[in-house]
Amino acid sequence: MKKLTIIIFLGILAFAFANVRSAQAQTGEELVNICTGLADDATYLKDYTVKLSGAAPGEDPPSQKKSLMLRKNTQYRFTICSSRDHPGKGLLKVYSSSKLLASNYVPATGKIFHSVDLKCQKTGPYHLWVEFEDGKEGLAVVILSFVKKL
Amino acid sequence: MNGKLLLYILIALPLIFSCKSSNDRKANDEFEVPDSVANKGVLEVSDEAMENITENISSHIETAALIKDLNAPFSKDYLAPAGKVDNYNTNFEQALILGVYGADMGYLNMYNKTTVALDYLSSIRKMANSIKVGQFFDFATLHRLAKNNEELDSLMYITQRNFNQMDQYLRENNRSNLSTLMVAGGWIEGLYLSGQVYRSRPDEELREAIGEQKIILGDLMILMRNFESDPDFKNLIEDFENIHQLYQDVTITIEQGEPTRKVVDGRLVIEQNTKSIVNVSDELLERIIKESVEIRNKIINQ
Secondary structure, eight states, rough: OHHHHHHHHHHHHHHHHHHHHHHHHHOOOHHHHHHHHTTSEEEEEEEEEEEEOOOOSSSOOOOEEEEEOOOOOOEEEEEEETTTSSSOOOEEEEEEEEEEEEEEEETTTTEOSEEEEEEEOOOEEEEEEEEEEEGOEEEEEEEEEEEEEO | HHHHHHHHHHHHHHHHHHHHHHHHHHHHHEEETTTSSSOOOOOOOOOHHHHHHHHHOOOOHHHHHHHHHOOOOGGGGSSGGGGGGGGOOOOHHHHHHHHHHHHHHHHHHTTTOOOHHHHHHHHHHHHHTTTTTGGGHHHHHHHHHHTTTTHHHHHHHHHOOOHHHHHHHHHHHTTTTHHHHHHHHHHHHHHHHHHHHHHSSSHHHHHHHHHHHHHHHHHHHHHHHHHTTTTTHHHHHHHHHHHHHHHHOOEEEEOOOOOEEEEETEEEEOOOOOEEEEEHHHHHHHHHHHHHHHHHHHHHHO
């Protein structure tokens, strides 16, 4: 009977643990909602979820590319939010014709901003690259939002 | 023996319950897709390229914001009628009109016309259900927000996000043809709206916005040609080919410049100094607008 009680107790513990874990894990969907809030008064346009594994020693940090269309005379906001369940802090870079145009990371100061505004003056395709600081494993959401017409 | 059995059950329980939510979601998301809905034939453009091209087609928000910025008065006459949904019986027609309504919702939301938006929400739900993507459309919340004229930012956010989710789901489930139709419908409606506003209130920026659609139309044609073996798509491509030909005479030049960076109120702001300049004559612009009216009216009057 004592054995049975222990078994039941362990089972309940396992059940509770599994459910608490699933309740606490931050999903991409939650990140989208949090990150949209951080974009302040800008209007949501699109979201991009990026999940990357960590870089092996000596390897370049893994990154993921997304395409997007931006329009002239428009101020856009890129907001990036990294999941608390993963070690990596998200870095974003926006390229136009393979030339770096904007990033939330300023190498000179080492500062990482959670968002960056781009005053776009050229309509066309752009590329968004997302990677994680020091090539760590991570999950991040980037929200592209519309701030205003210029 | 009984203790062991109980142990197995108790260990299995958490696994069953912790997986339940994802299984439920799967059951809701994965509908049986009839043959008429799924892609036909082999796509010539890879899935990745399709995704890139689709992402390269901008949202309706920028167009609607530009129109509003011109202080152009709201006009319901510009919108496709919301009450004709019963006329659209095939998945082809339903996906196209869903795109049209998406652009109209952008315009309605930008002008905070929530009462009118309710009619469109109802039609969008019907069309979304018809092509089996209604599960992504949070009609109850949208209806409540629109009806109470509250949290307009949330209304715009949920509408836009639901459309993105529908589009993504279609692309991920071998139904890129319907995603392409939604994009095509939204694009032509956006152009139609811009053209109508331009006719009533000519403006240099709006002229440029219409002209620069050349870039987006180029991508859209690639998407649509991927499905040209379908007779309905073939007809649609022929219609779009007319306006595509007109756009060949629009010129876009680029002035190079270096970006500048500054921090404003704690936020990093990048100013792009490379500029695109669009040249389109009055006569060509009017021909483009006229063609957009013809294609759009053909779509909504099916």
